[in-house]
Amino acid sequence: MTLMFPILLGLLLAGIALLIFFKIKGKNIPTAIIILLGFMTICFTGIYAFLQKTEDYNAYKRLQWQPLNPAQIAPLVDQGYTVFVDIYADWCLPCRSNKANVTRRETIVNALEADNIVLMKGNWTEPNPMIESYVGKNGGMGTPFNKVYGPSHPQGILLPVELTMNAVFQSLEAAK
Structure with missing residues (x-):
């Protein structure tokens, strides 16, 4: 062809x-x-x-997500890890947009696959008191909610509701 x-x-x-x-x-x-x-x-x-296939649109399937566990974030950061938190809901249109335009893009997937990054995901499609408490304590209003924690930012960097690839790259770099 x-x-x-x-x-x-x-x-x-x-x-x-x-x-x-x-x-x-x-x-x-x-x-x-x-x-x-x-x-x-x-x-x-x-x-x-x-x-023309210029990007692997299935790259996101390689990512290994853990269920959100707020109690594990601080110990992981203390060990030198960067923690990327993604809270979403299946009915949330901005969440779907963030997935399609940012977190499932091959360049972002490649960055998130680094050995020092732990991925935590919280599905807030149904009411969940643990997720509600976590989001509320961390300055969120609902879904989508993304935050990056790391040795340089143990309290985390809250990402914008409408994610951009640049915002993810900058927060990952700053959190190191």
Whole structure:
């Protein structure tokens, strides 16, 4: 497929160039045909670029999450670990957006796979007094809730509700 694309693109561009050449020479070539072929070329290129696999969208499956246990966070940080906490709910649309746009992206997954990082996840889809208490004590209002703890920030770094890859990278680096 990778060799086919340049050949087809070259043929489309050559065809457009040939039609333009004949039109300039006085042949009765409808301009709409040239425009339509140009549009098809742009669409073809866009589809090909979209289908190109540039990222492993299943990389997140490699992550080893532990259930949230607030009592374990401080001892882990004391041992030199960085702890990434993710509180979500299945019905939470911003949680889904954060997963799709940030925490399931291959570059973030690669960073979270480091040996010194412990991942803790809390599912708040159903009422859970332990999660409610933890989020309330840590400055959260609900889901999504993400916080990074580490030797440099044992009290944790509260991440924005709408996560960005940059915010995750910066908090992981700062918490070391």
